[in-house]
Amino acid sequence: MLSKKTRYAFRALTHLAENYGRGPVLICNISEQKNIPLKFLENILNELKKADLLESKKGKGGGYYLKVSPKKISLATVIRVINGPIALLPCVSLNFYEKCADCDEKHCGMRKMMTITRDATLKILEKKTLQDVLMAGI
Amino acid sequence: MLSKKTRYAFRALTHLAENYGRGPVLICNISEQKNIPLKFLENILNELKKADLLESKKGKGGGYYLKVSPKKISLATVIRVINGPIALLPCVSLNFYEKCADCDEKHCGMRKMMTITRDATLKILEKKTLQDVLMAGI
């Protein structure tokens, strides 16, 4: 399951996607309109910025905005930044790989099943973008 | 990610699958051979029993054994019993559904994306069984 934080992140990002190309949006506006605790949102947006998905401006007229088009931000990317691994086992994760303690990876049945599962999941999550979320929401 | 408990459950179940049809297996045997903390394993097996995947016998010659063939136990079933929901959002879960706080389900883009994702994931996890895990491990 995605954490509450990740769901907040998606809500904030779709708001920024709706305002793509119209300049910075204030944290407090997103917070109010999307009903996300202000201080919590602050650090979510900051993490997304550090992950190079957002850009920010300080001072009057400042705020946050998407660094690239909503078409170029996949759901997989967002999930990885805020939620962590997408795979069901660390030993089949592409971005957060960790070796298993006891198993021989060449002959581990679970690993093979989880690899197939990961591929099926990623096929969707890598392809679908913030743009798709917007379009599907109309 | 699957919890450690869920991974223990799968390891225990594959052991029981290997011994399917040969009578009960002792908890302590599974614990030793699969390197799972004994007391923790006790309650994992018990949960699997309550979920109707296992049967048990007390006293000498007792132990645990699969209630049905490894071919009939899907990975999805095991995950749901020990790990919980498979879907990425409660509002798209088939077995653990919960309504979202703020969204109108008919017009929620995220919900639609997560439904597609769930279907892709379940297509694998519902079809693959303990038997497949055994076969893939050879």
Add this chain to the structure above:
DNA sequence: TTAATATCCTACCAAAATGGTAGGGAATTT
């Protein structure tokens, strides 16, 4: 009928993750 063998049940516990809050610092604009 008693001892041995196994599972079953309840309760507890430490460590980590989750979902925040508080308060001030630093950059930018007017």
Add this chain to the structure above:
DNA sequence: AAATTCCCTACCATTTTGGTAGGATATTAA
């Protein structure tokens, strides 16, 4: 220099995770 806005560090309560302890209960065999 004042106002605005993001940025950073630290803290905190609650829940989840990953166990452990100890005895109760059922079954079998002598």
